[in-house]
Amino acid sequence: MAEICSLSRIPNPESRIPEPAVPELPEVEAVRRQLRRVMEGARIQRVETRRADLRSPFPSDFAARLEGQKVKALRRRAKYLLADLESGDTLLMHLGMSGSFRVVKGRKDAVQGGFYFERSRLDAHDHVLLTMSSGATIVFNDPRRFGQMDIVSAGALDSNRALKSLGPEPLDRGFNAMTLARKLKGKKTTLKAALSDQRVVAGLGNIYVCEALHRARLSPKRRASTLTTAAGEPRPGADALTEAIQDVLKDAIANKHRYQGNDRFRVYDHEGHRCPRRGCAGTIKRIVQAGRSTFFCPVCQR
DNA sequence: CCGCGGGCCTGAGAGC
DNA sequence: TGCTCTCAGGCCCGCG
Helix, strand or coil, rough: EEEEEEEECCCCCCCCCCCCCCCCHHHHHHHHHHHHHHCCCCCCEEEEEEEEEEEECCCHHHHHHHCEEEEEEEEECCCEEEECCCCCCEEECCCCCCCEEEEEEEEECCCCCEECCCCCCCCCEEEEEEEECEEEEEEEEECCCEEEEEEEECCCCCCHHHHCCCCCCCCCCCCCHHHHHHHCCCCCHHHHHHHHCCCCCCCHHHHHHHHHHHHHCCCCEEHHHHHHHHCCCECCCCHHHHHHHHHHHHHHHCCCCCCCHHHHHCCCCCCCEEECCCCCCCEEEEEEEECCEEECCCCCCC
């Protein structure tokens, strides 16, 4: 029957492996790499929204502007996926907290010559269906509905509310200690809050902020501006943080295809565990900053 | 302009 | 077993 493969969930044959955490940059990038195979170069044949909104309402002409369009490229910016269409429009997608895609390969209908799709396999949280010219249907599922889908007109990408204030892409060439230092300059908040701010660095969330700070041996409670001079030049620690951010993200992307179990993170959700740093005898502590959990080692993170 | 806190949302897990 | 409660965090908005 119809074949299903999940694009953001790690294959889960035993159905007791914990769900992967909230999608941040590496997870979104992994989704992009899978999804581009079915989207790039293909035409969107039919669009169905099964409710009127996710976090915000779908545009009233959502289906009309997508149907018949060929997808030129599927890009990522921060935690957003951007499907560039031939019309010049861009389909903007965000996974929110619980969003995921899966691809259901349609079965050839011998009688009518088209493809059919088994609707019995849909569940209550399958909100958007994109049937491609190949016959594959891309299903967007999002129980919490913190996700987003929108269409941005040609030329309006730079001025789009969601995109315009995003900070630098940490994995872009050109992202370095100077870039980071300039963004942290004068910030009175903590490093945790600053790195969680998409205007400072794009794509980090609660998990990878904790991981990067641990790797850089920097305390999440430290004032962000202490990594820069008054002029915005990097100070000691800025280099380590830059490298830690990039390493944490690259490692996560590289390991996405593999089952990682509970060792995926070194400090996130590891309260009470021994600090994984060699030679450190500390214990991972959990505190709350800006209403969110922070996990860190008070001994080696300063 | 900046930073903080509250709100949205549902499923998982704890506790009774 | 089943109910109720709390927690999780993406982004946004309003307040001071």
